Amino acid sequence: MKSVKHSCWNRALTAAALLLAGAAEPAWAFGQGGARFWFPPAVSSYGAQVDRLFLIVLAITGAVFFLVEGALLWFLIRYRRRDGSKAAYIHGSTRAELIWTVIPALIVLYLAVASQRVWAHIQGPPPPHQLELEVQGEQFAWNVRYAGPDGALHTADDLETINQLHLPVGQVVLINLASKDVIHSFFLPQFRIKRDAVPGMTSRIWVQATVTGNFEIVCAELCGLGHYRMRGFVTIETPEEFRAWLAQVQQEQHT
Amino acid sequence: MSEGHPSSRPGFWRTYVFSTDHKTIGIQFLITSLVMLLFGGLLAALMRWQLGWPGQPLAFMEKLAPNGMPGGVMVPEYYNMLFTMHGSIMIFFGIIPILVGAFGNYLIPLKIGAPDMAFPKLNMASYWLMPPAILIMLAGFFVEGGAAASGWTAYAPLSSTLGAGQTCWIISVILVGTSSIMGAINYIATIVSLRAKGMTFFRLPMSIWALFITAIMSLLATPVLAAAVIMLLLDRSLGTSFFLPAGMVVDGVAWAGHSGGQVLLWQHLFWFYSHPAVYIMILPAMGFVSDILPNFSRKPLFGYHSMVYAISGIALLGFLVWAHHMFASGMNPALGTSFMAATMVIAVPTGVKMFNWLATLWRGSIRLTTPMFHACAFLSLFLIGGLTGIFAASMPVDVYLHDTYFIVGHLHYVLLGGSLFGAFAGITYWFPKMFGRMLDERLGLVHGALTFIFFNAVMFPMFILGIGGMPRRIYDWTQYAHLTHFGGLNRMMSVAAFCLVTAQLIFMVNFFWSLFKGKRASENPWDSTTLEWATSSPPPHGNFATPPTVSHGPYEYSVPGRATDWVAQNAAS
Numbered sequence: 001m002k003s004v005k006h007s008c009w010n011r012a013l014t015a016a017a018l019l020l021a022g023a024a025e026p027a028w029a030f031g032q033g034g035a036r037f038w039f040p041p042a043v044s045s046y047g048a049q050v051d052r053l054f055l056i057v058l059a060i061t062g063a064v065f066f067l068v069e070g071a072l073l074w075f076l077i078r079y080r081r082r083d084g085s086k087a088a089y090i091h092g093s094t095r096a097e098l099i100w101t102v103i104p105a106l107i108v109l110y111l112a113v114a115s116q117r118v119w120a121h122i123q124g125p126p127p128p129h130q131l132e133l134e135v136q137g138e139q140f141a142w143n144v145r146y147a148g149p150d151g152a153l154h155t156a157d158d159l160e161t162i163n164q165l166h167l168p169v170g171q172v173v174l175i176n177l178a179s180k181d182v183i184h185s186f187f188l189p190q191f192r193i194k195r196d197a198v199p200g201m202t203s204r205i206w207v208q209a210t211v212t213g214n215f216e217i218v219c220a221e222l223c224g225l226g227h228y229r230m231r232g233f234v235t236i237e238t239p240e241e242f243r244a245w246l247a248q249v250q251q252e253q254h255t
Numbered sequence: 256m257s258e259g260h261p262s263s264r265p266g267f268w269r270t271y272v273f274s275t276d277h278k279t280i281g282i283q284f285l286i287t288s289l290v291m292l293l294f295g296g297l298l299a300a301l302m303r304w305q306l307g308w309p310g311q312p313l314a315f316m317e318k319l320a321p322n323g324m325p326g327g328v329m330v331p332e333y334y335n336m337l338f339t340m341h342g343s344i345m346i347f348f349g350i351i352p353i354l355v356g357a358f359g360n361y362l363i364p365l366k367i368g369a370p371d372m373a374f375p376k377l378n379m380a381s382y383w384l385m386p387p388a389i390l391i392m393l394a395g396f397f398v399e400g401g402a403a404a405s406g407w408t409a410y411a412p413l414s415s416t417l418g419a420g421q422t423c424w425i426i427s428v429i430l431v432g433t434s435s436i437m438g439a440i441n442y443i444a445t446i447v448s449l450r451a452k453g454m455t456f457f458r459l460p461m462s463i464w465a466l467f468i469t470a471i472m473s474l475l476a477t478p479v480l481a482a483a484v485i486m487l488l489l490d491r492s493l494g495t496s497f498f499l500p501a502g503m504v505v506d507g508v509a510w511a512g513h514s515g516g517q518v519l520l521w522q523h524l525f526w527f528y529s530h531p532a533v534y535i536m537i538l539p540a541m542g543f544v545s546d547i548l549p550n551f552s553r554k555p556l557f558g559y560h561s562m563v564y565a566i567s568g569i570a571l572l573g574f575l576v577w578a579h580h581m582f583a584s585g586m587n588p589a590l591g592t593s594f595m596a597a598t599m600v601i602a603v604p605t606g607v608k609m610f611n612w613l614a615t616l617w618r619g620s621i622r623l624t625t626p627m628f629h630a631c632a633f634l635s636l637f638l639i640g641g642l643t644g645i646f647a648a649s650m651p652v653d654v655y656l657h658d659t660y661f662i663v664g665h666l667h668y669v670l671l672g673g674s675l676f677g678a679f680a681g682i683t684y685w686f687p688k689m690f691g692r693m694l695d696e697r698l699g700l701v702h703g704a705l706t707f708i709f710f711n712a713v714m715f716p717m718f719i720l721g722i723g724g725m726p727r728r729i730y731d732w733t734q735y736a737h738l739t740h741f742g743g744l745n746r747m748m749s750v751a752a753f754c755l756v757t758a759q760l761i762f763m764v765n766f767f768w769s770l771f772k773g774k775r776a777s778e779n780p781w782d783s784t785t786l787e788w789a790t791s792s793p794p795p796h797g798n799f800a801t802p803p804t805v806s807h808g809p810y811e812y813s814v815p816g817r818a819t820d821w822v823a824q825n826a827a828s
Contacts, residue, residue: 037719037744040737046651054652061642068609068638072631075616076623079552086820087813088618092558092611100610101561101603108599108645115649116592122651123588139506177585181505182413183518185583185658189724189737192655194583198518199412200500203585216735220583220658220726222406224413225332228730 043215043236044191045208049118051192056114060107122193126206130171137177137184137197140226142217146246148254159249163232165217168242169209177203185221188234194220209236273383275375276796280382281361282689285682287385288353292675295344296756302337303713305329307749309731322401334730335404336396336420342407343424346536347431348389350670353678354539355435355473356382359442359466361689365787365794366463368451368803368825373444381437388430395420406728408529411498411521415490416505422491425484432481435473442470451786451825453805457563458824460785460809461556464563465542468570472531472538475574480528483521490516497521519584526577534573536670537637538566540677541608544630546809547684548612550783551627552619553820555810558611565604565611572601582650583657591650598648605641609634620813620820625699626781629680632707636672640665643718658728661721667714679703679762686769687776691792694773698765705758712751716744782821785809789825 042048079087134145134153144165148157153176167173177186179197187194188207195205217232237245265274274280304313312327323333360378364371372378395402400418403409414421446459446467459467486497494512498521501514549556556562578586578594612634621627643665647653656662686694725738732738732745779788784807790799803825811822 036740037723039722040724050651050655053649054646054655057646057649057652061645065638065642068613069635071613072616072634075613075619076621076631079616079619079621081553081620081622085620087552087554087620089555089813089815090557090618091555092561093614096614097558097561097607097611101607104606105600105603108602111645111649112596112599115595115651118651119588119591119595122654123591181503182416183410187658187724187726189655192651194654194657196584198585199503200516200518201585216737218724218726218735222335222410222413222728224416225335225404227335227728228331228732229734231734 040190042190042192043209043211043213044188044193045210046118046122047190047192047210049121053114053118057111060111126174126204127172127208129174129206131168132174132176134176134178135165135186135197136180137186137219137223137230138180139182139224140219140230142184142186142219142230142232143180144232146249148250157254159246159253161249163217164235165232166235166237166242166245167207167209168239169212169236171239172206172208174204174206177205182223183221184219184223184230187218187220188215189218190215196221212236212238273379275371275379277360277364277372277375277378278689278794278798280378281357281359283382284352284356284360284385285689287382287389288349288357291344291348291389292350292353293759295341295349296759298337298341298344300752300756301329302334302341303749303752305334305730306732307746309733329730331730332401332404335406335728336402338728339403339406339409339424340392340395343392343403343428345670346407346532347428348385348392350536350674350678351431351435351532352385354536354674354681355466355469356385356438358462358539358543358678358681358685359438359470361685362462362787363442363445363466364449365688365790365798366460366785367446367449367454368786368799368805369445369449370797370799370802372441373449374441377437378441381434381441384430384434384437388427388434391423391430392427395423398423408525409484409487409521410525411487411490412503412505412518414487414521415499422488425488425491428484429481432477432484435477436481439470439473439477442466443474446470451803451805454786454824455805457560458805458808460542461545461559461562461566462539462542465538465545465566468566469535469538472570472573473535476528476531476535479524480532483524483528486524487521519581519586522581522584523578526580527574530577530580531570531573533669534569536674537677538570540633540637540674540681541566543677543681543684544612544633546785547626547630547680548615549810549812550684550781551622551624551630552616553622553812554615554619555808555812556611557614557617558607559808559810561607562611565607568604569601572597572604576601579648579653582653595648595650599645602641602645602648609638609641624683624781625694625696625703626680626684628700628703629676629683632703633673633676633680636668636676636707636710639715640668640670640673643668655724656721658726659721660717660725660727663727664714664717664721667717671710671714676706679706684781685787686766687780688787688792688794690770690773691776692769692771692773693776693780694769695765698761698768702758702761702765705761706755709751709755709758713748713755716748719744782819784811784821784823786824789823 042051136143142163144161146159147153148159150157177195177197179199184197186197191207195203213236215234219230314327316324317327398419402420403424405414489495490497490499496513496516499513499516503510545556575597579598582591683694683699725732776792786803805824807822807824813820814822
């Protein structure tokens, strides 16, 4: 009986320590460098455009946020109930209401146009491409398919890898997305692109990497119990390295 | 039509259980949804345990969920069930029933000066569909394979492939949808036909306008959800192919016999309901806040007419924006443009409301009571929910943020910061009317302040996680290289989440203590203008001793030349 009680106390203390550590850690981490609490660095041709659009929205909404929260606090303090003062008897003001209808309307019009320009660039007709490949989602892996020597996809000499996507830096690559079973979502955080892989249809995106390096493919659409571990790897390399890698895959799979 | 005062006194069962009195039904909805909100919150706390300390055992859960947490360690399937049930319970059994079911029922007849609802028996039926719906939803935890695990959005075809728990989910949603439709018909009929003499549409309090427009939205949107889940049920049980294309191979098994279905059709139908549902969950809260701010500022609501047009505009636009949930789905990018435009436009009427609320406070005489605190917290938090919606409306930004924690943060600022703070403003404001006793002010403010602090501590970091690229609905995020530095932040959020749930104990203590021991409430403890305050607290069966006649607008505060700083809607002149 005593030992049970003892272990309960131990557990409670451990829990308390964990809770305290939980609160202290992020404060410390913020002190160490807030930059890590931001976007992962962009590595695609349109990544900077997306980040810039985000910053425009942040600047506008941030200004509105401080304006409204500031006014709210100011009014709560300035107009708190005091003896002898009476509230004003005002039902509204057409002029004021017109102002705060028209100004937000102009702001969202601007945001709509700015969004549409970036959208048309990323999601509109892709620029001329140097490489086309297919990524098929499957519970719980990414099947990548490159064209073999005949240069065409879905022929006998295709090259297939699982969870390994290699891309040549600087080249425009078309990625056809498909799914074998349920919906998955092909998410490359550093590329600022995400597109669902939907069974029964093929979806197309394009990417152009700007630097070499190793990154990850995230599955962003719930696809079942193994959703959390549906992780793939992206290797961005020079065109020469990419060709060498493809030749090596060719040798492994077709000789 | 209602019969007013029945000659014989109804017995216990007819008074407290199978009652047709709108006030009893409202309180039944209130208690049911508060219990479900607490349960949904506990499910969220379990999720936060896994997110804060992935894979660490939680010993006492071994007994409660032997399959989901063997040895106290959560398995991935159970995590998926938790967020599915958390979302479904909070939306279908928490927020919608507390805002629409509880306050809609309680307030509509009282505030329009009617003795009861237009269809009291339909009203009773709409409540009594809730308990079986809840039991069937929860039964999912005990069937083979466990509860539904495809998210509250139940995207096909994942939801087509899951086991019996998903069927429970579908049946439960059909029942709760039927309940919503019954309630909506009743509200519309009551507001249109049972208003007291002199209660013109433009003398209705904003809460009633909001509930009226919510009911219209509910009536138009809910049948689409019902159709969608029935199609899903047919795909699962009778071999139809509404959402199933040819050539699917699931877990090594070819799904022969299915062809021609469209996977994206589910999303179109689901969001055609569920985006209006977002407004079903926020408009009533906006209505309550629009009633509470003038009262505690002792000042008329600023721009009453534009407030009515704004919620009507939001409701109309709310039907035209559903596919902004699908910017990354692979639908035609040109569609994305039109849905983005409609979504951006919604910011305009929403902004009008926000600025009108602020202008209501301007030059007021403000008393920061518990209901007023919650109403101001609503303004402050809903603002963040609304502004972060603009990030999500900008499609290129949304493509990155979609299905990350940014969206989880955004929706919690709208639904918890907005809807639930609105609901707590409503509970603390109308509690004296409902139960004839005052809530304790000090406990109320402490509960409100702690909830406000812990809520922000859990939800604001979600924006940072989302910007960092952390996907939602993820059992173990630690494996991703770009997220490894988020351990401390996630643990802090989990701690805050546990505190947030714990702080609700204060509310429970206050609620039950005040129910029996609270100070007796007068007829009109807040010196309010609207009709529910023109009868006893709590009102008798039939609501008013004599039917009221209305000759004033709903927000006549601080009228010059009056002895009191308020003029009741039914005051003689």
